[in-house]
Amino acid sequence: MGSRTARPSVLATLNVDHPEWRPLLVLIAETLRETERPQWTRCVPALEPHGRGGRPLLDGAVIGVNPRLIERWIRRILARAADTGTEVQPLARAMAAGRLSPRFLFEAAMSQDVDRLDQLATIHGDDRGVLRALAPLIARPMLQACRRAWADRVPADWAYGYCPICGGWPALAEIRGLDGVRYLRCAACGGGWRTEWLRCPFCGEDDHEKLGSLVSAESLERQTIDVCDGCRQYVKTVTTLTPIRPDDVLLHDLGTVVLDVAALEHEYCRPAAKGHQVELTVVMQASRLRDVLDLRS
Numbered sequence: 104m105g106s107r108t109a110r111p112s113v114l115a116t117l118n119v120d121h122p123e124w125r126p127l128l129v130l131i132a133e134t135l136r137e138t139e140r141p142q143w144t145r146c147v148p149a150l151e152p153h154g155r156g157g158r159p160l161l162d163g164a165v166i167g168v169n170p171r172l173i174e175r176w177i178r179r180i181l182a183r184a185a186d187t188g189t190e191v192q193p194l195a196r197a198m199a200a201g202r203l204s205p206r207f208l209f210e211a212a213m214s215q216d217v218d219r220l221d222q223l224a225t226i227h228g229d230d231r232g233v234l235r236a237l238a239p240l241i242a243r244p245m246l247q248a249c250r251r252a253w254a255d256r257v258p259a260d261w262a263y264g265y266c267p268i269c270g271g272w273p274a275l276a277e278i279r280g281l282d283g284v285r286y287l288r289c290a291a292c293g294g295g296w297r298t299e300w301l302r303c304p305f306c307g308e309d310d311h312e313k314l315g316s317l318v319s320a321e322s323l324e325r326q327t328i329d330v331c332d333g334c335r336q337y338v339k340t341v342t343t344l345t346p347i348r349p350d351d352v353l354l355h356d357l358g359t360v361v362l363d364v365a366a367l368e369h370e371y372c373r374p375a376a377k378g379h380q381v382e383l384t385v386v387m388q389a390s391r392l393r394d395v396l397d398l399r400s
């Protein structure tokens with residue numbers, strides 16, 4: 104992937120520029136390390152020939168995972184969150200007592216199903232939104248593995264505003280290279296797909312009278328906010344010479360938070376954390392061979 108050179112720089116820059124974000128950056132760094140473990144790649148299911156009719160590739164997938172892999176990962180991210188002072192005790196207690204199944208939690212996180220996550224939070228006494236905040240990080244290693252395996256299976260004519268791989272809404276739009284082709288980028292799986300210049304990704308509005316741009320104060324960096332008066336939502340747009348690395352989309356989203364503040368000041372919002380709802384099933388597949396492989400890597 105060649106991401107080792109750029110990744111520390113984006114993360115390191117944010118660490119220096121925003122010391123107040125360190126609790127979150129610590130968790131993102133942990134997630135980036137986890138994403139590199141090859142065990143996740145071995146869990147990517149064979150792809151059914153779909154991705155048509157607006158169905159993201161992940162929709163309908165059955166993902167067989169080693170129970171030890173996801174239990175270990177969820178416990179680790181909870182422990183790291185606890186280290187940074189996050190109130191994870193209700194969730195950690197529920198898991199330790201066997202009341203919160205790692206498989207169930209992992210499945211809800213992978214589906215990006217906010218209703219299910221909120222139900223779990225209510226049942227287990229997480230009244231601070233910790234589960235909602237951690238779910239994208241819990242899902243991330245597996246979603247990134249799916250994107251790596253499936254990126255070349257995305258239909259070239261994908262015309263929807265949500266991610267063709269995982270169904271998430273784009274975190275930002277990217278005007279790429281000298282040709283100025285516009286891509287939408289997903290922070291959850293790192294995916295990217297080509298889109299028209301004048302179309303709201305969220306409601307499909309293409310009436311140019313209802314679409315506009317707010318130019319940021321730091322326009323030297325060629326960042327704008329594309330707004331839609333049809334749905335009052337916005338997408339941040341950055342101009343890049345080369346594509347943002349998939350692992351770094353989340354960090355770029357974070358690093359452009361000044362644009363989110365500007366959009367909010369103009370009363371535009373981001374969509375709720377749900378693009379196209381995907382239905383998927385996670386099944387536990389303990390395997391002695393897999394355990395041996397996992398221990399070796």
Ligand SMILES: [Zn+2]
Pocket residue numbers: 266267268269270271289290291292293294
């Ligand atoms: Zn995605």
Ligand SMILES: [Zn+2]
Pocket residue numbers: 303304305306307308331332333334335336
């Ligand atoms: Zn819109």
